[in-house]
Amino acid sequence: MIKPKKAIISLKGYEPNLNPYLVKLDANEEKDYLSDKIVKNTVFPMNLYPDNDNTSLSIAIANKWQVSTSEVIVGNGSSEILELLVKTFVDKDEVVISFEPSFSMYKIYATINGATYIPVLPNEDFSLNVSTLLSAINEYNPKLIFLCTPNNPTGYLIPKEAIIEILDQTQAIVVVDEAYMEFSTQDTSVIDLINTFDNLIVTRTFSKAYGLASLRLGYGLANERLISLLKKVKAPYSVNAYSQIIGQNALDLESEMVRYTEASKNRRINLAKSLSDLGIQIYPSEGNFIFFKSKQNLYEDLINKGIMIRSFSGELANYYRVTVGSEEENALFINAMEAIINE
Numbered sequence: 001m002i003k004p005k006k007a008i009i010s011l012k013g014y015e016p017n018l019n020p021y022l023v024k025l026d027a028n029e030e031k032d033y034l035s036d037k038i039v040k041n042t043v044f045p046m047n048l049y050p051d052n053d054n055t056s057l058s059i060a061i062a063n064k065w066q067v068s069t070s071e072v073i074v075g076n077g078s079s080e081i082l083e084l085l086v087k088t089f090v091d092k093d094e095v096v097i098s099f100e101p102s103f104s105m106y107k108i109y110a111t112i113n114g115a116t117y118i119p120v121l122p123n124e125d126f127s128l129n130v131s132t133l134l135s136a137i138n139e140y141n142p143k144l145i146f147l148c149t150p151n152n153p154t155g156y157l158i159p160k161e162a163i164i165e166i167l168d169q170t171q172a173i174v175v176v177d178e179a180y181m182e183f184s185t186q187d188t189s190v191i192d193l194i195n196t197f198d199n200l201i202v203t204r205t206f207s208k209a210y211g212l213a214s215l216r217l218g219y220g221l222a223n224e225r226l227i228s229l230l231k232k233v234k235a236p237y238s239v240n241a242y243s244q245i246i247g248q249n250a251l252d253l254e255s256e257m258v259r260y261t262e263a264s265k266n267r268r269i270n271l272a273k274s275l276s277d278l279g280i281q282i283y284p285s286e287g288n289f290i291f292f293k294s295k296q297n298l299y300e301d302l303i304n305k306g307i308m309i310r311s312f313s314g315e316l317a318n319y320y321r322v323t324v325g326s327e328e329e330n331a332l333f334i335n336a337m338e339a340i341i342n343e
């Protein structure tokens with residue numbers, strides 16, 4: 001049979017968890033807390049292609065952030081924007097840099113699109129080593145840099161000063177993925193800098209804090225020129241009409257989202273304490289998840305008890321990421337952990 005592109009032959013694609021479960025704490029999904037309020041009598045002409053410019057939703061996003069609509073691009077999940085950035089700016093064999101461990105899709109998008117992906121090693125505690133990153137930028141002259149803050153899976157924030165330092169030292173496109181910023185106790189967003197640095201783009205999503213992962217809706221914010229380049233490359237009509245309407249309704253309920261994420265932060269504190277009390281080494285998280293290290297392999301034992309969390313392999317064997325669930329889910333998870341540890 002005909003072979004795929006070279007980059008695809010050895011590519012390990014994204015693998016969603018397919019095990020049966022009672023409690024799903026593996027994918028940082030949230031509760032369906034908005035849909036009964038935002039799914040109204042939603043009618044739209046199902047025979048027509050959706051608005052390619054996402055006009056109403058872009059206006060709502062622009063209002064939320066006090067930017068111009070020309071500084072907004074809406075995507076089929078923020079994932080679409082992340083890949084669009086690689087497609088738009090990175091030629092074959094040019095370099096994409098990120099630090100590790102971080103979101104696995106950065107490497108996958110770079111690889112699929114023929115780029116060379118360079119991972120930067122973290123500090124001992126898995127936090128970003130800014131000087132190592134700056135040296136790598138110097139050495140490899142990347143075209144694009146992905147920075148995830150709060151970082152998935154570790155939960156660390158990247159200090160705003162560090163992002164500014166990086167922006168000051170590179171002409172590369174700097175993508176700051178703020179998928180989890182709503183869960184942070186400190187607002188270190190760099191959205192206010194999109195007109196200070198012409199190479200900065202910030203991405204956000206409806207998949208986490210708004211509990212709307214099924215809609216596949218996210219967006220990017222950057223200066224007008226950068227956004228217009230992305231729009232040239234974007235697949236037409238990639239965001240369906242239904243998601244555009246529901247997303248706009250969701251933005252009308254901003255205070256609900258804030259109340260919800262505040263409660264989630266409290267549950268994160270309690271979950272972190274319960275894990276620590278079990279003698280588990282946890283990493284301080286600003287996301288809706290907690291990264292931790294176990295002395296033993298937990299994955300199969302937890303699956304056998306119906307509890308699904310995210311496991312890692314290679315260097316990160318015996319490291320796990322658990323989504324902050326409801327109080328009930330967290331209790332089921334902690335009880336299962338307790339039973340496994342005491343077995």
Ligand SMILES: *Cc1c(COP(=O)(O)O)cnc(C)c1O
Nearest residue numbers: 077078079103152179205207218
């Ligand atoms: C979940 C997540 C996203 C969001 O992806 P969508 O395509 O918007 O659902 C983006 N970046 C990171 C790091 C994530 O964990």
